[in-house]
Amino acid sequence: MPITPAVLAVVMAVGALSGCLGALLGLGGGVFLVPFLNVVLELPLNVSAGVGLMTVIATSSVVSAGSTGRELVNLRLGMLLLLASSGAGLIGALTVVHLPDRALFGVFAAVTATICAILLTRLDRRNVILDETAYLGPLGGRFYEDESGRDVVYRTRRIPVALCVSAAAGYVSGLLGIGGGILQVPVLNAWCGVPLRVAAATSAVMIGATAVASAPLYYARGNVSAPLAAAAVLGVLVGSRAGLWFGGRARARWLKLLMAFVLGAVSLTYVLKLL
Amino acid sequence: MTPERTASPMVVLQRRLGRLMLGAVQVSAVLLAGGLMMLLAGRTELASDWLLRTGLLILMLTPVLRIIEAVLDSIRTRDWLFIATTAAVLLVLTATLLLALNMARPPNR
Numbered sequence: 001m002p003i004t005p006a007v008l009a010v011v012m013a014v015g016a017l018s019g020c021l022g023a024l025l026g027l028g029g030g031v032f033l034v035p036f037l038n039v040v041l042e043l044p045l046n047v048s049a050g051v052g053l054m055t056v057i058a059t060s061s062v063v064s065a066g067s068t069g070r071e072l073v074n075l076r077l078g079m080l081l082l083l084a085s086s087g088a089g090l091i092g093a094l095t096v097v098h099l100p101d102r103a104l105f106g107v108f109a110a111v112t113a114t115i116c117a118i119l120l121t122r123l124d125r126r127n128v129i130l131d132e133t134a135y136l137g138p139l140g141g142r143f144y145e146d147e148s149g150r151d152v153v154y155r156t157r158r159i160p161v162a163l164c165v166s167a168a169a170g171y172v173s174g175l176l177g178i179g180g181g182i183l184q185v186p187v188l189n190a191w192c193g194v195p196l197r198v199a200a201a202t203s204a205v206m207i208g209a210t211a212v213a214s215a216p217l218y219y220a221r222g223n224v225s226a227p228l229a230a231a232a233v234l235g236v237l238v239g240s241r242a243g244l245w246f247g248g249r250a251r252a253r254w255l256k257l258l259m260a261f262v263l264g265a266v267s268l269t270y271v272l273k274l275l
Numbered sequence: 276m277t278p279e280r281t282a283s284p285m286v287v288l289q290r291r292l293g294r295l296m297l298g299a300v301q302v303s304a305v306l307l308a309g310g311l312m313m314l315l316a317g318r319t320e321l322a323s324d325w326l327l328r329t330g331l332l333i334l335m336l337t338p339v340l341r342i343i344e345a346v347l348d349s350i351r352t353r354d355w356l357f358i359a360t361t362a363a364v365l366l367v368l369t370a371t372l373l374l375a376l377n378m379a380r381p382p383n384r
Binding site for chain 2: 003005008054057058060061062064075076079080082083086087090093094205208209211212213214215216217219220221224226227229230231233234237
């Protein structure tokens with residue numbers, strides 16, 4: 001596809017929207033940008049994924065820097081899960097060349113539909129413990145929660161589940177370039193006792209490093225279009241800041257509904273591509 | 276966060292990391308914007324390519340800064356689980372970079 005100023009402008013605009021949604025939901029912008037590049041601009045999936053990984057790294061870097069002051073990132077938990085996701089991300093980037101596009105479309109549709117369903121059935125789960133003296137376990141944490149106007153604590157449960165899902169998320173990130181947050185955030189929140197804002201902030205730190213376990217391989221194979229990646233990254237950098245601003249003002253329930261809606265739309269897009 | 280609370284060493288480290296990462300992202304953004312402008316202005320392809328590639332490489336290295344800092348902090352606090360996990364993550368990322376260097380080719384245009 002020829003790289004024209006119009007194409008670059010469109011990619012930058014979609015990158016900004018993806019960055020905003022990605023920062024708002026802790027997912028990385030890739031889950032929104034990759035389908036756009038692949039379905040609308042008709043770029044090959046591996047090139048779309050390569051650009052997507054770059055935007056995930058950009059979103060992660062901006063969001064990590066912004067959320068650190070709010071004590072939301074659970075770095076200890078994040079590093080443990082990152083071990084699983086980065087290793088799987090590397091395997092994903094190595095195996096993607098052996099999989100047909102239709103298999104990747106199927107993975108895309110299945111993953112997004114599953115997470116959409118999990119979110120819709122767990123909309124009201126807050127996971128916070130108002131008793132500050134409660135035992136937090138080795139991977140729990142505390143933070144100031146705007147909704148209750150006080151410090152709250154949480155305990156991370158089902159660590160093996162979190163590790164398995166992180167590995168799956170890393171593999172999917174390496175295959176599709178969408179960032180592992182699409183799986184990690186809902187599962188950490190719904191099944192592992194982590195509040196949504198903590199899951200999103202911790203995931204935002206992890207998805208960048210997970211993407212780094214795959215992105216250099218895409219780059220080395222020549223699957224990263226430098227001008228398109230630059231346009232998308234610049235858009236994402238602007239959009240991520242907007243997402244952080246909205247994120248501090250939106251209610252958790254509405255964030256979950258928005259995430260479910262977006263995932264449902266992405267899933268439907270790839271089901272239609274498979275038909 | 277309540278304003279009167281004294282920041283813990285971990286929070287101070289995270290803030291410092293945040294500034295460092297943000298700085299790297301800003302340098303990368305300037306290089307990418309410069310590369311795109313040169314490309315659109317029809318200037319030398321070599322210069323725009325160099326700016327775009329360098330911008331993307333700096334971007335890819337940005338999250339590694341965080342892992343390196345986490346390794347150092349885990350050593351400082353002698354948290355053995357944290358030391359093992361962060362060091363293992365760093366090994367995975369190093370393996371990726373070595374594999375990529377082994378198969379390196381210029382990016383598509």
